[in-house]
Each structure stands twice: as C-alpha cells, then as structure tokens.
Amino acid sequence: MAETRRVLDSAEVLTLKHLALVGAIDGEQKLSCAALADRLDASTQTASRRLQQLEEGGFITREVVSDGQWITITDDGARRLRCEYESYRRIFEYDDELVLAGEVTSGMGEGRHYITLPGYMRQFQNKLGYEPFPGTLNVDLTDESIRARTRLDAVEPVVIEGWESDDRTYGPAYCYPAAVTLEEEHYEKAHVITPERTHHGDDHLELIAPERLRDTLALEDGTEVAIHVTQ
Numbered sequence: 176m177a178e179t180r181r182v183l184d185s186a187e188v189l190t191l192k193h194l195a196l197v198g199a200i201d202g203e204q205k206l207s208c209a210a211l212a213d214r215l216d217a218s219t220q221t222a223s224r225r226l227q228q229l230e231e232g233g234f235i236t237r238e239v240v241s242d243g244q245w246i247t248i249t250d251d252g253a254r255r256l257r258c259e260y261e262s263y264r265r266i267f268e269y270d271d272e273l274v275l276a277g278e279v280t281s282g283m284g285e286g287r288h289y290i291t292l293p294g295y296m297r298q299f300q301n302k303l304g305y306e307p308f309p310g311t312l313n314v315d316l317t318d319e320s321i322r323a324r325t326r327l328d329a330v331e332p333v334v335i336e337g338w339e340s341d342d343r344t345y346g347p348a349y350c351y352p353a354a355v356t357l358e359e360e361h362y363e364k365a366h367v368i369t370p371e372r373t374h375h376g377d378d379h380l381e382l383i384a385p386e387r388l389r390d391t392l393a394l395e396d397g398t399e400v401a402i403h404v405t406q
C-alpha cells in the first residue's frame with residue numbers, strides 16, 4: 176500500500192474534491208481521465224498526472240480498465256477533504272457566532288424562585304433535557320455586548336411557555352444554547368434565558384445550566400466571562 180504523503184497542493188485538493196463530487200467518496204466510481212479533465216478544465220495529461228499523485232500519496236486507490244478507471248477515495252483522502260471543509264466552516268460560521276462579554280454579578284435573588292416553579296421546571300426538563308440548577312447566573316454586559324445582544328432576535332429560541340397558577344399568571348421565557356468561557360475554561364451546556372417579564376434591563380443577561388456555574392467555573396462577582404451563543 177502506498178505511503179501517505181501529508182501535504183497536498185491546492186490543485187490536488189481540487190481534484191480530490193471533484194472525485195468526491197462524482198461519488199468516489201462513497202465507494203468505487205468509474206471515471207475516465209478525459210471526463211475528469213473536463214471537470215477540472217485541464218488537459219487529459221494533467222488530470223492523469225494528478226490522479227497518479229493522489230494514488231501515490233495514498234489519497235485514492237484506482238483500478239485501470241480499458242475504458243477508464245475505478246476510483247475510490249481512501250480514509251486519508253476523506254480526512255484531507257474534511258480538513259478543507261472545517262476551514263470553510265470556520266470562515267463562514269465562526270464569523271456568524273454571537274459572543275457576548277460581561278462580568279458576573281449578583282441579582283435580586285429571584286431567579287432561584289422562578290426556575291424551581293414546577294410550571295417552568297417541567298418544560299426545562301422536556302425541552303432542554305436537563306433540570307437547571309435553581310437560579311440564574313447574572314452577567315452585567317459590556318456596552319458593546321448590550322448592542323450585540325439584539326442579534327439574539329435572529330436566533331431561534333427554545334420557547335418556555337407562560338402558564339397560570341390559581342392566583343396569577345407567569346410569563347414565557349426564551350432559551351438560547353450557549354457556551355460560557357473564561358480563559359482556558361469552557362462550559363458547553365448552558366442556556367441564555369430571557370424571561371419576557373423581568374426586572375432587569377438589556378444590560379443584564381441571565382444564564383441557566385445543570386450545574387452551579389459559580390462552582391464549576393470558580394466564578395465570583397466581577398469575573399469576566401464570554402458567552403458564545405451557538406446558533
């Protein structure tokens with residue numbers, strides 16, 4: 176078996192991509208050098224040389240027959256294409272990521288009461304898949320993040336519906352999957368929660384999570400955190 180060459184030049188990656196697009200990533204695919212040349216807008220000799228290089232590098236296997244060749248992209252070839260895909264994903268998706276920054280702060284001690292009400296708790300369990308720690312972690316947003324938080328409107332929330340008890344009504348709340356980071360620490364399983372009725376203004380953000388984040392991430396009032404809303 177050919178030894179894998181780790182570096183492919185851009186023309187070879189392009190060839191690999193075309194081979195994947197005609198199906199050689201899912202198994203054997205029959206293709207002539209002329210057909211590949213057509214797709215690459217190159218000469219037949221160039222197409223043939225690229226296939227040879229990819230084969231020598233261990234990125235494809237091929238069996239030459241009278242009217243073409245059967246080509247299969249190897250696991251190494253697929254891995255190389257996946258790297259390419261990840262780069263594009265970072266270019267187009269990372270830029271879209273909403274990151275809000277601020278300082279941990281204490282609130283009015285009401286979060287705990289609302290989170291533990293059965294009318295909300297049942298929905299958290301069903302819709303978020305966990306029972307939140309009783310309370311909301313409050314974050315005082317920077318000025319820039321107060322402006323940026325309007326972008327939450329473009330994200331589809333998990334809707335926690337309002338409900339009624341014997342003596343009053345409770346408003347709905349919207350949850351957005353989020354990761355909390357500070358320096359090296361990264362906590363993935365949180366949600367930003369925006370209750371429709373709240374005593375806080377836009378400068379405050381509240382987070383819920385299955386764990387007490389002050390313990391898990393060693394947070395105190397004044398600790399700076401970044402909240403990555405996963406869209």
Ligand SMILES: Cc1cc2nc3c(=O)[nH]c(=O)nc-3n(C[C@H](O)[C@H](O)[C@H](O)COP(=O)(O)O)c2cc1C
Nearest residue numbers: 282283284285286289311345346348370372373374
């Ligand atoms: C799930 C949830 C539902 C809430 N529903 C109401 C509500 O119906 N009426 C209301 O006045 N405040 C409601 N609140 C907002 C709280 O009164 C409070 O403004 C907010 O949670 C901040 O509390 P904290 O400063 O103690 O963290 C709700 C809060 C949460 C987390």
Ligand SMILES: Nc1ccn([C@@H]2O[C@H](COP(=O)(O)OP(=O)(O)O)[C@@H](O)[C@H]2O)c(=O)n1
Nearest residue numbers: 281282283284286287310311312387388389
């Ligand atoms: N997932 C969570 C939720 C709340 N908390 C904290 O738990 C306590 C109770 O939450 P709360 O919303 O009732 O209180 P305040 O945010 O009003 O201070 C607060 O100290 C929150 O910062 C946490 O560390 N992690």
Ligand SMILES: [Mg+2]
Nearest residue numbers: 282286311312
């Ligand atoms: Mg709170």
